[in-house]
Amino acid sequence: QKEVEQNSGPLSVPEGAIASLNCTYSDRGSQSFFWYRQYSGKSPELIMSIYSNGDKEDGRFTAQLNKASQYVSLLIRDSQPSDSATYLCAVNEEGGSEKLVFGKGTKLTVNP
Amino acid sequence: GAVVSQHPSWVICKSGTSVKIECRSLDFQATTMFWYRQFPKQSLMLMATSNEGSKATYEQGVEKDKFLINHASLTLSTLTVTSAHPEDSSFYICSDSPVGDGTYEQYFGPGTRLTVT
Numbered sequence: 333q334k335e336v337e338q339n340s341g342p343l344s345v346p347e348g349a350i351a352s353l354n355c356t357y358s359d360r361g362s363q364s365f366f367w368y369r370q371y372s373g374k375s376p377e378l379i380m381s382i383y384s385n386g387d388k389e390d391g392r393f394t395a396q397l398n399k400a401s402q403y404v405s406l407l408i409r410d411s412q413p414s415d416s417a418t419y420l421c422a423v424n425e426e427g428g429s430e431k432l433v434f435g436k437g438t439k440l441t442v443n444p
Numbered sequence: 445g446a447v448v449s450q451h452p453s454w455v456i457c458k459s460g461t462s463v464k465i466e467c468r469s470l471d472f473q474a475t476t477m478f479w480y481r482q483f484p485k486q487s488l489m490l491m492a493t494s495n496e497g498s499k500a501t502y503e504q505g506v507e508k509d510k511f512l513i514n515h516a517s518l519t520l521s522t523l524t525v526t527s528a529h530p531e532d533s534s535f536y537i538c539s540d541s542p543v544g545d546g547t548y549e550q551y552f553g554p555g556t557r558l559t560v561t
Contacts (some may be wrong), residue, residue: 356550363548364548364550368552374554375535375537375554376548378549378552379550413495430493431478431493432478432490434487434488435487436486437487
């Protein structure tokens with residue numbers, strides 16, 4: 333059973349703080365890892381992709397991947413109220429499948 | 445990111461009728477398309493995967509005769525919910541993934557909110 337686990341939260345941080353979102357996955361052969369942001373009532377939006385161990389930075393967002401620990405995280409620096417959303421971690425199935433397995437999401441609230 | 449259009453954005457229909465939802469990839473020449481369903485406060489549930497020229501691949505537990513998928517062209521896929529019932533009320537979202545680029549990135553359409561009365 334392929335699984336992607338996330339802390340459902342809610343995670344609450346003050347404006348300007350760093351928000352840290354975590355995700356573990358069960359499929360050791362997975363090669364592609366994604367973070368999506370989903371605002372209430374809207375569809376998910378891809379915000380980060382990461383394929384290699386280490387950190388990948390894009391603006392205020394940093395994705396971190398550790399394949400040995402089967403762990404991927406997302407850091408949001410200088411959090412803004414507009415970052416308040418549910419963040420979905422997604423991992424491709426091993427074997428080169430195009431299908432993604434999604435976690436249940438972590439709800440983030442950034443308080444002004 | 446890629447642009448995916450989905451139509452309609454919301455629909456209300458009576459029990460027993462059928463509803464067609466269109467999903468179109470606007471950026472890529474050829475895509476794999478995915479259909480998801482999301483119930484309130486739950487995560488995405490993959491329903492099926494479709495490619496032009498082949499039958500859709502349905503996930504376990506999804507009724508292929510109820511949820512008809514037609515990938516009419518390289519960049520257009522439709523989902524028809526046949527004989528809809530109130531329990532089919534949900535948020536239906538399609539996504540596309542460019543064929544062959546190896547990234548497995550998926551870009552979502554805006555979704556269709558279906559209410560069956």
